[in-house]
Each structure stands twice: as structure tokens, then as C-alpha cells.
Amino acid sequence: MEAQQLTTLTGVIDKKMNRQLKQYMDICARCAICKDACHQYVGTGDFTYLPARRAELIRQIYKKYFDKAGRFVPALYEARDPDENLLDELYESTYACTGCRRCMYYCPFSIDTAWILSVAKAILIAAGRGNEMLGQLADAAIFKGDNAAMFEGVMLSGFEDISEEVRAITGNPEHQVHVNKEGADILYVALAGAHSIRPAAVIFEEAGESWTISMFEAANYGYFYGDAEKARLITKRYIDEAKRLGVKEIVVPECGHAYRVAEIFYEAWSGEPMPFKVSHILEKVDEYIKAGRITVDRDKIDGTVTYHDPCQIGRNGGVFDAPRDIVRAVTSRFVELTPNREQQWCCGGGGGIVAMEEFKDVRLKSGGKKVEQLKASGASVLACPCENCRLQIEELNEVHGLGLEVWQVIDLVVAAMPFKATPEADAATM
Amino acid sequence: MDTYLWITSVAGVYVAGVVFVAGIGWRIYEWATTPKSPVRLGMFPKPATTGGRVAKMLTDTLVAPHAARIEPRMWFFAMMFHVAALAAFVGHLRIVQEYPLLPDLLGAEGMNAFAAWAGGIAGTLMMIAVLYWIGRRTFGPFKNLSVPEDYLLLALLLGVIIMGNHMRFFGHVHAAEYREWFQSLLAFRPHVPDAISNSNVGWSLGTHMLFVNALLIYFPFSKLVHTIGSFAANYARSE
Ligand code: HEM
Ligand code: SF4
Numbered sequence: 001m002e003a004q005q006l007t008t009l010t011g012v013i014d015k016k017m018n019r020q021l022k023q024y025m026d027i028c029a030r031c032a033i034c035k036d037a038c039h040q041y042v043g044t045g046d047f048t049y050l051p052a053r054r055a056e057l058i059r060q061i062y063k064k065y066f067d068k069a070g071r072f073v074p075a076l077y078e079a080r081d082p083d084e085n086l087l088d089e090l091y092e093s094t095y096a097c098t099g100c101r102r103c104m105y106y107c108p109f110s111i112d113t114a115w116i117l118s119v120a121k122a123i124l125i126a127a128g129r130g131n132e133m134l135g136q137l138a139d140a141a142i143f144k145g146d147n148a149a150m151f152e153g154v155m156l157s158g159f160e161d162i163s164e165e166v167r168a169i170t171g172n173p174e175h176q177v178h179v180n181k182e183g184a185d186i187l188y189v190a191l192a193g194a195h196s197i198r199p200a201a202v203i204f205e206e207a208g209e210s211w212t213i214s215m216f217e218a219a220n221y222g223y224f225y226g227d228a229e230k231a232r233l234i235t236k237r238y239i240d241e242a243k244r245l246g247v248k249e250i251v252v253p254e255c256g257h258a259y260r261v262a263e264i265f266y267e268a269w270s271g272e273p274m275p276f277k278v279s280h281i282l283e284k285v286d287e288y289i290k291a292g293r294i295t296v297d298r299d300k301i302d303g304t305v306t307y308h309d310p311c312q313i314g315r316n317g318g319v320f321d322a323p324r325d326i327v328r329a330v331t332s333r334f335v336e337l338t339p340n341r342e343q344q345w346c347c348g349g350g351g352g353i354v355a356m357e358e359f360k361d362v363r364l365k366s367g368g369k370k371v372e373q374l375k376a377s378g379a380s381v382l383a384c385p386c387e388n389c390r391l392q393i394e395e396l397n398e399v400h401g402l403g404l405e406v407w408q409v410i411d412l413v414v415a416a417m418p419f420k421a422t423p424e425a426d427a428a429t430m
Numbered sequence: 431m432d433t434y435l436w437i438t439s440v441a442g443v444y445v446a447g448v449v450f451v452a453g454i455g456w457r458i459y460e461w462a463t464t465p466k467s468p469v470r471l472g473m474f475p476k477p478a479t480t481g482g483r484v485a486k487m488l489t490d491t492l493v494a495p496h497a498a499r500i501e502p503r504m505w506f507f508a509m510m511f512h513v514a515a516l517a518a519f520v521g522h523l524r525i526v527q528e529y530p531l532l533p534d535l536l537g538a539e540g541m542n543a544f545a546a547w548a549g550g551i552a553g554t555l556m557m558i559a560v561l562y563w564i565g566r567r568t569f570g571p572f573k574n575l576s577v578p579e580d581y582l583l584l585a586l587l588l589g590v591i592i593m594g595n596h597m598r599f600f601g602h603v604h605a606a607e608y609r610e611w612f613q614s615l616l617a618f619r620p621h622v623p624d625a626i627s628n629s630n631v632g633w634s635l636g637t638h639m640l641f642v643n644a645l646l647i648y649f650p651f652s653k654l655v656h657t658i659g660s661f662a663a664n665y666a667r668s669e
């Protein structure tokens with residue numbers, strides 16, 4: 001292959017090299033114990049999606065250019081150049097990966113295949129083969145950060161509309177979505193869309209929280225795209241805002257990766273420690289319920305309720321109990337999916353895959369395990385925090401005719417809260 | 431015979447020993463001098479204390495409970511191999527230095543009978559496990575994932591084990607003679623006792639050592655460095 005391109009691509013590996021990655025490259029036994037951990041491999045039976053195979057493509061380049069034995073006898077490792085053939089397969093296996101890290105959970109050496117694939121994404125981007133859709137969404141988010149004033153009018157009138165809805169729900173004329181409130185305790189970084197702001201605002205206001213809304217979204221397509229610099233710039237938008245407003249804490253919405261980005265990745269991308277406490281909104285809601293700052297009536301919701309652990313919140317974020325305690329507070333008919341918590345099956349919708357039409361087929365097939373689990377639980381209501389999980393499960397729900405109601409957890413909470421307002425107002429929360 | 435034994439069981443052992451030790455040293459140096467991942471790679475639930483993390487790392491590495499849950503059969507054979515390999519390793523220490531206590535308890539005859547049984551069982555279990563691994567790599571996704579390195583290692587292992595078992599099951603040479611040979615190597619005054627070279631297993635010792643040397647030489651440059659790396663990687667899981 002062309003020398004210039006080769007230097008560029010191997011340069012990416014060189015730059016990204018670190019101790020853990022090197023060990024992952026050196027020690028994998030190719031035992032394929034990880035194979036049945038991956039919902040995509042299980043759902044499709046396609047070798048491209050076998051976790052160790054995805055990593056093996058990077059290992060083949062590593063062996064050829066970074067490993068003495070591999071340079072000496074490349075054939076022993078099937079070491080090869082990052083040529084077009086390799087990049088084709090790499091694109092498919094890398095951007096399809098939802099980053100759920102279920103393979104890492106079961107690997108006897110805890111090899112983090114998703115972390116290896118973050119190098120794969122960097123290589124693809126350097127080769128001009130980054131996923132276009134994710135790249136565009138990331139650039140749009142950065143553009144918004146650079147031109148905040150341009151968007152301010154629209155944002156403010158949107159928040160005003162949501163404030164109206166909040167007042168209609170709670171019946172309290174003073175309730176509102178706080179904007180640009182200096183000295184607030186909490187900066188709530190929501191997702192684009194009223195559904196992520198309205199119920200949160202209801203809860204914050206009822207709890208008497210000192211909070212303010214961010215002008216930016218917590219979603220980070222730079223992270224999905226695989227460009228650490230873009231991802232950093234997108235996160236920095238609300239970090240700067242939090243500094244300007246002087247808040248104490250950043251609260252991220254139900255979205256899965258937002259929490260991990262703020263709590264775990266930002267530090268690595270920016271080289272500075274995260275200057276704020278980061279909480280997941282469900283941790284706050286759980287606190288409010290336990291402290292009696294908000295009240296929820298049990299069993300206002302019909303049917304048996306189950307809970308799906310989004311990978312980035314559960315296994316990769318460590319928030320297991322808060323959402324369960326919340327769900328148990330609003331219903332006495334709670335059942336677990338099996339397996340659950342850190343062994344929970346990925347639904348198949350993570351890692352930005354729902355935004356990439358080209359992966360629709362594998363995405364739907366990869367939901368097979370989740371469908372089985374949901375059916376076996378006998379539940380009619382699913383509490384599901386992450387936006388990507390919800391999009392995927394709603395689609396599975398339709399395709400497989402599961403007849404499931406899929407709810408955000410904060411919507412369940414709002415539906416269970418007693419308000420001064422009329423019962424019709426409750427309907428507005430749905 | 432003498433030339434063959436001199437190459438494989440004297441010169442070869444020295445070469446393999448040097449390459450193995452230097453290679454492992456180099457591998458650890460490479461790992462140690464590469465900066466840590468900037469991102470904490472741990473997953474949850476994570477033990478809160480360093481002691482807890484070390485305990486979890488040791489359990490994950492030595493017992494592999496998660497692998498047991500997802501592929502019990504593979505876990506069984508892998509456990510069988512690794513435990514038998516450990517037992518075989520411990521058994522081999524007898525040719526460096528006879529154990530204290532045990533021979534006194536069992537008597538010279540009893541000790542040899544015990545070693546024959548224990549070694550025979552370990553050798554057989556290892557052979558079964560390696561044959562299972564080879565078989566597993568001949569079909570489907572396991573075959574597709576395998577590279578020549580995997581087969582080379584398994585072939586070397588099989589060679590080591592078969593020749594070891596041959597000495598164990600068909601030879602009449604006991605530990606004392608092997609100890610004489612091995613201690614002469616350690617003292618850098620190598621000689622192979624006539625009791626070995628004139629026996630029916632002289633050539634099997636030579637071939638056993640041929641495979642052992644090849645395995646040891648290749649070890650630091652192969653995936654077998656999981657021997658050390660698995661502890662570090664499993665620790666990163668809790669960071
Ligand atoms: C201590 C933690 C260890 C763990 C968790 C571990 C785990 C594994 C696993 C999962 C395999 C894959 C089997 C396959 O090939 O499909 C394997 C293979 C192997 N391990 Fe270990 N191992 C450990 C230590 C060791 C040690 C100390 C040795 C030293 C003799 C060793 C030697 C081997 C060999 C020779 C293989 C076969 C390689 C092959 O399949 O080609 N392992 N090990
Ligand atoms: S389970 Fe781990 S060691 Fe085995 S093939 Fe998969 S990544 Fe490699």
C-alpha cells in the first residue's frame with residue numbers, strides 16, 4: 001500500500017499506544033470465550049462481529065509494525081497492512097460495536113475490545129473513512145458551541161414553552177425551567193427535546209432544587225464517531241457553562257453515554273480533572289424520594305414493570321441501584337430481567353448505531369436476546385433510561401409485536417407524583 | 431544418541447533458559463515503560479479498596495468465574511489443563527531437588543509410585559485438554575479466529591506432553607537419574623548419566639527437551655505471555 005498512508009495509519013496506533021492496549025494486543029488467547037457474550041455475534045452468527053475478531057484486525061497491524069516477533073515472522077500471526085480490505089472489514093466491525101463491553105465482562109483476561117476499537121475508529125478517521133453521519137452530528141454540535149448566541153433565541157422560547165407545560169402539570173404558577181441562573185447548585189445538561197427536560201423540571205421544581213438548564217445537550221457524537229478532540233470540544237461546551245454559572249454539580253440526563261463521558265472520559269480527553277461533581281439524574285431522583293423531597297404514589301401505573309440496565313449506566317457507569325429503587329417506589333409489581341445488572345444483555349442500540357441507517361439490519365437482529373428476555377419477564381411496562389436503548393427497544397417492540405409500554409424512568413416518577421393540578425394534566429406527562 | 435542428547439538436553443537447555451528469561455524480562459520492561467491508559471478502564475461493580483481489587487483480580491485470573499458461566503465446557507478443559515500443568519511443574523521440581531518429608535513418609539519405592547501416579551494423571555489430563563483445544567480449533571468460528579501461532583503452540587505442547595508421557599509410562603528411569611542430569615546442568619558441569627542414554631527413553635528425553643526448548647524460546651514472544659499479563663489486565667478491570 002501507499003507509503004504515506006501507511007505512515008499515517010501506523011502513526012495513529014503509535015500515538016494511541018498505552019500499557020493496557022499493548023497487553024490486550026499481546027495476551028489474547030483467541031479462545032473465543034467472548035463470542036457468546038456479544039449480542040451482535042449471537043444475533044447474526046457473522047464472524048465479523050465476533051469480539052476477538054474485531055480486535056484481531058488491529059492486532060494484525062500491531063504485529064506487523066509494533067511487535068518484534070510479528071515483524072520477524074508475520075505469517076505466524078497473519079500480520080498485515082491496513083489496506084483497503086482490512087479497512088473495509090474494520091469499518092463494519094468497529095462502527096457496529098455498541099461499546100457495551102459485555103465481551104470484557106466474560107473474557108478471562110478482561111480484554112476491553114471496545115477500547116481496542118477506539119483505536120480502530122481513530123485509524124478509520126485518519127484514513128478518511130470515519131462514519132459520515134456521526135461525524136456530521138459531531139460537527140453540528142461543535143458549531144453550536146462556537147455560535148451559541150445564534151441559537152439562544154430558539155432555545156429560550158423552547159424553554160418557555162416547557163415551563164408552561166411544567167406549570168400545567170404541577171399546578172404551581174411559580175414553577176419554571178431556570179435558564180442562565182448564576183449560583184445555582186446544579187447545571188442540568190439535558191438531551192435535545194422536551195421529553196428529557198419537562199419531567200426533570202417537574203421533579204427539580206417539586207423537590208425545591210436550585211438548578212439551571214444547560215444550553216447544550218449531553219449527547220456526544222464526537223465520542224461515538226471516535227474523535228477524542230471533537231468529543232472533548234462537545235463536552236467542554238457545558239463545562240465552560242458550568243464554570244461561568246458557578247454551579248457545584250453537573251447532572252446528566254437518563255442518556256447512557258453522557259454519564260460515562262462526563263464521569264470517566266472527559267478527564268482523559270482534556271488532561272484536567274473534572275472540576276465538578278457529576279451525577280446521573282436518577283441518582284438525584286432517588287435521593288429526593290428517599291429524603292421525602294418529592295412524593296410518589298405507589299401503583300398508579302398499571303401492569304408489571306421491569307427495568308433494563310443500559311450498558312453505559314450499569315456495567316460501565318456503576319449506577320445499578322438508584323433506578324431500581326425508584327421503580328420499586330412507584331410499583332409493587334417489579335420483576336427483573338434475567339440476566340441483569342452487570343450481566344445485562346445490551347439491547348443493541350448503543351454506540352451511535354441507531355443513527356447509522358446502514359447498520360439497521362444487524363441492529364435489529366442483535367436485539368434478539370433482549371426480545372427473549374423481555375418476553376420471558378412477562379412485564380408489560382419497561383422502565384428504560386437511555387435514549388438509544390429506548391429507540392432500539394421501541395423498534396423491537398414494534399417489529400416483534402411485544403405490546404410493551406416503554407417509559408423513561410423520570411416519566412414513571414412524574415406519573416406517580418400527586419399534584420395540585422387537574423387529573424388531565426397528568427396525561428400531559430405521557 | 432549422545433550427540434542428540436547433548437544438543438537437546440544440554441546446549442539446548444542453556445540456550446532456551448537464556449532466551450526465556452531475557453525474553454520475559456524484555457516483555458515486562460516493554461509493558462512497564464509504556465504509559466498507562468489515560469482512561470480508567472474499570473467496569474462495575476468495582477471493589478472499593480485496593481485489597482478488594484487485588485482479591486478480585488486473583489479470583490478472576492485464577493478461577494475465571496465469568497468464563498465458567500458463559501462457556502462451562504471450555505472453562506472445564508482450560509482449568510484441567512492449567513491445574514495439571516501447575517501440578518506437572520511442581521512435580522518437575524523433584525529433578526532439581528528431592529522433596530523433604532514426602533520420601534521419608536512413603537519410602538523410596540512409595541515415592542516413585544506416587545510420582546508415577548500423580549505425573550501420569552497430570553500428563554494424561556494435559557493431553558486430553560490439548561487435544562480438546564486442537565479439536566475445537568478445527569471448526570466454525572474457532573477455526574476462523576485461529577492463526578498459525580495458535581496451532582504452533584498447541585503442536586509444541588502436544589509434543590512436550592506426549593514425550594513426557596512416553597517417559598512416564600514406558601520408561602524405567604526414575605527421578606534420581608534425571609536429577610543427576612539436571613543438577614549437572616545447574617552446576618555448569620553438564621553430563622548425561624549412562625542410565626538415561628542407554629535406556630529405552632534416552633531418545634524420548636531428547637525429544638521432550640527439543641519441544642520444551644522450542645516452547646520456552648517462543649514463549650516470551652507468543653500469546654503465552656498471558657501467564658503474566660492476565661494479572662495486570664484483570665487488575666485494570668477494577669481501576
Ligand atoms: C494464571 C492465569 C491464567 C489464565 C486465566 C489462563 C487462561 C487461558 C485461556 C483462557 C487459554 C485459552 C485456551 C485456548 O487456546 O483456547 C489459555 C491457554 C493456554 N495457557 Fe493459560 N492461563 C493462565 C496461566 C497460564 C500459565 C501459568 C501457563 C503456563 C504454562 C499457561 C499456559 C497456557 C497454554 C500453553 C495455553 C494453550 C495455548 C493455546 O491454546 O494455543 N497459562 N490459558
Ligand atoms: S475471551 Fe478474551 S482472550 Fe479469549 S478470544 Fe476473547 S478477547 Fe481474546
Ligand code: SF4
Binds near residue numbers: 099
Ligand atoms: S463491546 Fe459489545 S458490541 Fe462491542 S464487541 Fe464487545 S460485546 Fe460486542
